[in-house]
Amino acid sequence: xxxxxxxxxxxxxxxxxxxxxxxxxxxxxxxxxxxxxxxxxxxxxxxxxxxxxxxxxxxxxxxxxxxxxxxxxxxxxxxxxxxxxxxxxxxxxxxx
Amino acid sequence: xxxxxxxxxxxxxxxxxxxxxxxxxxxxxxxxxxxxxxxxxxxxxxxxxxxxxxxxxxxxxxxxxxxxxxxxxxxxxxxxxxxxxxxxxxxxxxxxxxxxxxxxxxxxxxxxxxxxxxxxxxxxxxxxxxxxxxxxxxxxxxxxxxxxxxxxxxxxxxxxxxxxxxxxxxxxxxxxxxxxxxxxxxxxxxxxxxxxxxxxxxxxxxxxxxxxxxxxxxxxxxxxxxxxxxxxxxxxxxxxxxxxxxxxxxxxxxxxxxxxxxxxxxxxxxxxxxxxxxxxxxxxxxxxxxxxxxxxxxxxxxxxxxxxxxxxxxxxxxxxxxxxxxxxxxxxxxxxxxxxxxxxxxxxxxxxxxxxxxxxxxxxxxxxxxxxxxxxxxxxxxxxxxxxxxx
Ligand code: SF4
Ligand code: SF4
Numbered sequence: 001x002x003x004x005x006x007x008x009x010x011x012x013x014x015x016x017x018x019x020x021x022x023x024x025x026x027x028x029x030x031x032x033x034x035x036x037x038x039x040x041x042x043x044x045x046x047x048x049x050x051x052x053x054x055x056x057x058x059x060x061x062x063x064x065x066x067x068x069x070x071x072x073x074x075x076x077x078x079x080x081x082x083x084x085x086x087x088x089x090x091x092x093x094x095x096x
Numbered sequence: 097x098x099x100x101x102x103x104x105x106x107x108x109x110x111x112x113x114x115x116x117x118x119x120x121x122x123x124x125x126x127x128x129x130x131x132x133x134x135x136x137x138x139x140x141x142x143x144x145x146x147x148x149x150x151x152x153x154x155x156x157x158x159x160x161x162x163x164x165x166x167x168x169x170x171x172x173x174x175x176x177x178x179x180x181x182x183x184x185x186x187x188x189x190x191x192x193x194x195x196x197x198x199x200x201x202x203x204x205x206x207x208x209x210x211x212x213x214x215x216x217x218x219x220x221x222x223x224x225x226x227x228x229x230x231x232x233x234x235x236x237x238x239x240x241x242x243x244x245x246x247x248x249x250x251x252x253x254x255x256x257x258x259x260x261x262x263x264x265x266x267x268x269x270x271x272x273x274x275x276x277x278x279x280x281x282x283x284x285x286x287x288x289x290x291x292x293x294x295x296x297x298x299x300x301x302x303x304x305x306x307x308x309x310x311x312x313x314x315x316x317x318x319x320x321x322x323x324x325x326x327x328x329x330x331x332x333x334x335x336x337x338x339x340x341x342x343x344x345x346x347x348x349x350x351x352x353x354x355x356x357x358x359x360x361x362x363x364x365x366x367x368x369x370x371x372x373x374x375x376x377x378x379x380x381x382x383x384x385x386x387x388x389x390x391x392x393x394x395x396x397x398x399x400x401x402x403x404x405x406x407x408x409x410x411x412x413x414x415x416x417x418x419x420x421x422x423x424x425x426x427x428x429x430x431x432x433x434x435x436x437x438x439x440x441x442x443x444x445x446x447x448x449x450x451x452x453x454x455x456x457x458x459x460x461x462x463x464x465x466x467x468x469x470x471x472x473x474x475x476x477x478x479x480x481x482x483x484x485x486x487x
Contacts, residue, residue, distance in 0.1 A: 019303040
């Protein structure tokens with residue numbers, strides 16, 4: 001059965017809208033919001049990790065070689081990573 | 097054994113909280129609630145109870161603080177008045193929406209301006225739609241009894257809602273009354289340790305106070321409304337248990353000589369006792385008058401009120417707050433609309449009285465009822481009037 005995205009009726013609402021499943025926000029793909037996505041130029045990257053720290057979605061992670069990438073399911077395209085990356089290794093490009 | 101003591105009602109309110117095995121309180125002092133804050137902090141500081149008393153810098157923080165503690169499963173108390181309650185306003189609907197049991201005493205005081213520290217109900221009325229259970233106490237005994245009852249009601253897992261117990265500032269909070277205190281053992285039996293429905297704990301992560309998208313916001317509001325309406329059942333159950341253990345009966349709508357009355361006066365809070373004397377005087381003159389005292393403001397006791405007033409010819413609703421530019425005071429607006437669909441219903445007259453600490457002695461109630469009766473006979477019912485206003 002397909003998991004429901006939200007309660008169907010008011011009777012199904014948990015008291016106080018409490019959420020009993022930890023980390024259930026994972027099921028909410030903020031990636032659908034974005035109009036732009038970050039593209040990394042690893043030749044400019046100094047692996048400082050600033051993009052990783054500043055990403056408000058926490059969707060940037062480091063790969064085996066120490067470079068950074070965004071999980072595009074959650075990247076909302078805010079551009080903060082590109083703004084903060086002072087060596088200019090991240091460029092925001094239009095989606096689609 | 098229950099003991100009777102003469103005590104100032106504000107102090108008695110704190111003593112009642114002291115009997116309730118609270119885990120924490122956060123109270124910011126404000127006239128005329130200060131004696132509750134001071135005395136409760138004494139009770140904690142003297143080691144009479146094992147609880148935290150958090151000294152906060154404002155009411156916005158006191159209500160936030162007790163709510164956070166309530167979310168961890170603690171039994172919590174706060175108290176406020178007037179501007180303090182207004183400052184809490186932003187948080188009040190969040191506490192009820194998050195279904196957090198909190199008990200709050202409110203020493204009713206007029207709101208500014210002009211600046212006024214005396215008694216009326218203009219502080220609680222703007223909080224009407226905050227989703228809280230709202231009680232009005234008439235005497236010191238009721239303040240003590242209802243404080244203890246409020247914890248049991250708020251924390252019941254069929255309710256899980258905050259409760260505001262109103263007590264008239266000065267008229268009630270600063271009056272010394274003979275009050276019967278239940279002893280600790282009896283209170284412990286009536287009010288066992290809280291068994292929370294859910295708690296914030298790192299070992300069992302859950303989320304409270306989450307975002308509600310347009311897809312579920314209306315459903316969440318409806319479910320909260322149902323919870324408040326449904327709380328009536330628990331309120332009545334708790335009052336039955338109270339009567340069984342302590343012998344004092346509590347009803348959502350109290351009456352005095354209302355049975356055969358043609359004219360009914362409706363009051364909320366401490367004015368009821370003065371109004372009773374006026375009713376006695378008018379009865380002696382042969383007037384068939386009676387009194388209705390509203391104890392439960394939210395959830396509003398529609399059936400109980402309708403049953404009491406339907407046979408009367410005239411119902412005089414007193415309001416102690418103004419709804420500027422509205423059709424009358426807030427209590428009147430509620431009651432008049434409640435009666436709209438009834439076939440059997442009295443004419444409803446609205447008198448705004450006792451604003452900002454203006455005394456309403458027995459003779460004023462007598463005059464008010466006599467004047468309303470006269471215009472009622474002629475069928476002239478004005479929208480609302482400020483009783484005794486000069487000019
Ligand atoms: S902020 Fe720029 S330079 Fe630093 S790790 Fe991220 S991409 Fe590389
Ligand atoms: S665009 Fe925004 S959300 Fe996407 S990776 Fe960069 S900082 Fe994170």
